[in-house]
Amino acid sequence: xxxxxxxxxxxxxxxxxxxxxxxxxxxxxxxxxxxxxxxxxxxxxxxxxxxxxxxxxxxxxxxxxxxxxxxxxxxxxxxxxxxxxxxxxxxxxxxxxxxxxxxxxxxxxxxxxxxxxxxxxxxxxxxxxxxxxxxxxxxxxxxxxxxxxxxxxxxxxxxxxxxxxxxxxxxxxxxxxxxxxxxxxxxxxxxxxxxxxxxxxxxxxxxxxxxxxxxxxxxxxxxxxxxxxxxxxxxxxxxxxxxxxxxxxxxxxxxxx
Amino acid sequence: xxxxxxxxxxxxxxxxxxxxxxxxxxxxxxxxxxxxxxxxxxxxxxxxxxxxxxxxxxxxxxxxxxxxxxxxxxxxxxxxxxxxxxxxxxxxxxxxxxxxxxxxxxxxxxxxxxxxxxxxxxxxxxxxxxxxxxxxxxxxxxxxxxxxxxxxxxxxxxxxxxxxxxxxxxxxxxxxxxxxxxxxxxxxxxxxxxxxxxxxxxxxxxxxxxxxxxxxxxxxxxxxxxxxxxxxxxxxxxxxxxxxxxxxxxxxxxxxx
Numbered sequence: 257x258x259x260x261x262x263x264x265x266x267x268x269x270x271x272x273x274x275x276x277x278x279x280x281x282x283x284x285x286x287x288x289x290x291x292x293x294x295x296x297x298x299x300x301x302x303x304x305x306x307x308x309x310x311x312x313x314x315x316x317x318x319x320x321x322x323x324x325x326x327x328x329x330x331x332x333x334x335x336x337x338x339x340x341x342x343x344x345x346x347x348x349x350x351x352x353x354x355x356x357x358x359x360x361x362x363x364x365x366x367x368x369x370x371x372x373x374x375x376x377x378x379x380x381x382x383x384x385x386x387x388x389x390x391x392x393x394x395x396x397x398x399x400x401x402x403x404x405x406x407x408x409x410x411x412x413x414x415x416x417x418x419x420x421x422x423x424x425x426x427x428x429x430x431x432x433x434x435x436x437x438x439x440x441x442x443x444x445x446x447x448x449x450x451x452x453x454x455x456x457x458x459x460x461x462x463x464x465x466x467x468x469x470x471x472x473x474x475x476x477x478x479x480x481x482x483x484x485x486x487x488x489x490x491x492x493x494x495x496x497x498x499x500x501x502x503x504x505x506x507x508x509x510x511x512x513x
Numbered sequence: 514x515x516x517x518x519x520x521x522x523x524x525x526x527x528x529x530x531x532x533x534x535x536x537x538x539x540x541x542x543x544x545x546x547x548x549x550x551x552x553x554x555x556x557x558x559x560x561x562x563x564x565x566x567x568x569x570x571x572x573x574x575x576x577x578x579x580x581x582x583x584x585x586x587x588x589x590x591x592x593x594x595x596x597x598x599x600x601x602x603x604x605x606x607x608x609x610x611x612x613x614x615x616x617x618x619x620x621x622x623x624x625x626x627x628x629x630x631x632x633x634x635x636x637x638x639x640x641x642x643x644x645x646x647x648x649x650x651x652x653x654x655x656x657x658x659x660x661x662x663x664x665x666x667x668x669x670x671x672x673x674x675x676x677x678x679x680x681x682x683x684x685x686x687x688x689x690x691x692x693x694x695x696x697x698x699x700x701x702x703x704x705x706x707x708x709x710x711x712x713x714x715x716x717x718x719x720x721x722x723x724x725x726x727x728x729x730x731x732x733x734x735x736x737x738x739x740x741x742x743x744x745x746x747x748x749x750x751x752x753x754x755x756x757x758x759x760x761x762x763x764x765x766x767x768x769x770x
């Protein structure tokens with residue numbers, strides 16, 4: 257039987273524990289190719305690199321049976337680079353991104369490098385899934401996610417995904433009790449309220465560290481935030497058309513341009 | 514009469530011709546505050562800066578009557594920084610971003626720093642408009658856009674914008690004939706097909722420049738691409754919920770997690 261071809265990427269960098277876990281899981285049933293950033297690229301959103309050149313270097317990090325490259329680019333760059341210069345025209349059956357060290361629920365999907373790689377793949381018509389664990393630790397415990405990740409990837413390879421979609425999968429941090437299952441959710445309408453921590457450098461100039469609190473006033477029980485808070489795995493199907501279609505008719509009737 | 518308070522930002526950097534034009538236009542009827550990147554930030558998508566500190570320095574670039582700051586951050590960072598450390602709690606009546614040197618139609622909205630600033634504002638509940646000209650030249654001619662920009666900003670200040678929305682306004686490059694008017698559009702479903710130009714550096718290592726062709730197979734006459742190709746100003750109302758809501762029921766009925 258021909259194994260499915262799975263491209264693995266992430267935004268925490270090719271040596272992160274999350275991608276190491278994901279590669280190991282995919283290798284149990286797929287041919288795995290890795291193209292991932294050579295350094296952490298968290299919160300890069302859907303950035304791409306056009307004003308400077310990109311590096312792409314082969315690495316033996318994942319053993320002789322995994323074709324692996326590290327790149328100086330963003331997660332979206334990695335997906336773009338993989339097409340021409342790694343896969344040389346072979347189309348992956350799926351792109352999986354992560355496992356991110358940290359939550360990508362709610363509005364974080366916009367800032368997420370993990371999900372930008374998945375959405376970039378969706379644009380190319382390749383089914384894609386971003387996996388994130390709501391635990392920012394470099395040594396986060398991914399063990400409770402493993403069986404779900406394999407199940408979700410295998411199931412989506414089987415039932416297929418509508419063209420142009422990517423799944424945003426988030427896992428609650430490891431608790432004493434097992435995960436309660438999977439919920440198909442919508443993105444909670446919540447936001448970050450930033451605070452900037454102003455400091456003064458040794459030369460007397462001020463600089464700012466971004467910090468913030470996540471504020472969720474969305475009380476829906478169909479959201480990713482609700483699922484995570486209740487120890488479910490959250491799956492949000494995502495698309496890339498930002499058009500507020502309902503507003504087109506409103507503007508056509510109310511605004512006079 | 515109290516003037517509206519308008520925050521101006523962009524992604525080409527605070528000295529670009531596009532933002533200089535936008536500041537001049539806004540000053541004719543508004544109190545203007547500028548917080549913009551200190552260097553070009555094109556294609557930064559919705560990147561934010563969390564792993565390094567940010568600079569924010571006052572500048573007199575736009576004269577004594579315009580409070581202006583340049584920042585080392587991304588366009589989204591600039592919007593976030595403006596809240597606490599520039600406006601100190603005053604909420605702008607509108608955020609305008611641009612005028613971008615280059616198109617932000619169709620899928621480019623995802624990669625666009627210009628639109629990430631507008632969408633970041635929308636998240637904060639501040640009406641926002643990103644302006645882009647389909648001309649990448651540093652010395653692009655914005656003259657045909659000016660009356661439309663003033664008209665669109667004034668009209669949206671008057672009729673209001675639904676919370677959480679931002680407008681993506683694109684202008685065709687200057688032609689011999691005048692613009693034909695404004696079309697309210699949807700985002701064309703099109704994409705970039707990248708080619709990477711591989712070169713070898715003086716040390717024998719290869720590097721890659723991203724290039725690409727824009728491929729539009731969306732034949733709709735209600736798209737931003739159609740409007741631009743037909744010399745209309747395109748306005749796409751944008752929102753930030755990426756959920757593919759129709760897919761929730763499909764996954765709930767077809768996939769077995």
